[in-house]
Amino acid sequence: xxxxxxxxEEKAKLQALFEPFNERGSWMRLSEKGMTTLVxxxxxxxxxxxxxxxxxxxxxVKKVDFWLFFKMAGYHHGFQFSHTIKVxxxxxxxxxxxxxxxxxxxxxHVELLFPTLDLEYVADWKxxxxxxxxxxxxxxxxxxxxxxxxxxxxxxxx
Numbered sequence: 302x303x304x305x306x307x308x309x310e311e312k313a314k315l316q317a318l319f320e321p322f323n324e325r326g327s328w329m330r331l332s333e334k335g336m337t338t339l340v341x342x343x344x345x346x347x348x349x350x351x352x353x354x355x356x357x358x359x360x361x362v363k364k365v366d367f368w369l370f371f372k373m374a375g376y377h378h379g380f381q382f383s384h385t386i387k388v389x390x391x392x393x394x395x396x397x398x399x400x401x402x403x404x405x406x407x408x409x410h411v412e413l414l415f416p417t418l419d420l421e422y423v424a425d426w427k428x429x430x431x432x433x434x435x436x437x438x439x440x441x442x443x444x445x446x447x448x449x450x451x452x453x454x455x456x457x458x459x
Contacts, residue, residue: 308352308354312349312351315365316348319348319399326423327343327413327414328343328344328412329341330410331407332407333405343425343426347411348369349367349370351367351455351456351458353365367388368454369385369386370383370384371383371386372384376443376447377439383451386401396413
C-alpha cells in the first residue's frame, strides 16, 4: 500500500468515528489546565481534513495525528464558530462520546445528543437543521469558503 493510500484509508476510518455525531447531533466542552471548563455547545459537524502518520525508529507507523475541522451551530455568524485543531491523542470508550487532545494539551469532550437527556440541545439541533435546510444556498457558499480556509490551515500547520 502506498503512503497516499494509507493516508486516505486512515482519514476515512477517522471520519467514520464522527459520522454518528454529524448525523444525530452532539455537544462539546473544552478543558485546559488552569482554566475553567468551557461548554462550547451544540456542534454542527466534524470533518477530518488532514492525516499525518508518525513513525518509529524502524520506519513503522506508531500513531496518526489528524486535523479536525469543526463548526458550531451558528457558524454563519462569524469565524469564532469554526475551528481546526490538530488532534494528537483521542479515545472513545463507546460510540456515544469521544475525547480529543490537541497539540496544545487542550481536551475536548464530545457527546452524542440523547433525546431523553439533552432536551434543550435536541430541540436546538432540530431548529438548527431546519434553519440550515431553509437557507441552503447561503450555507453552501459559507461551507465552501470555510472548508477552503480550514483545509489550507491544516495543510500549513506544522
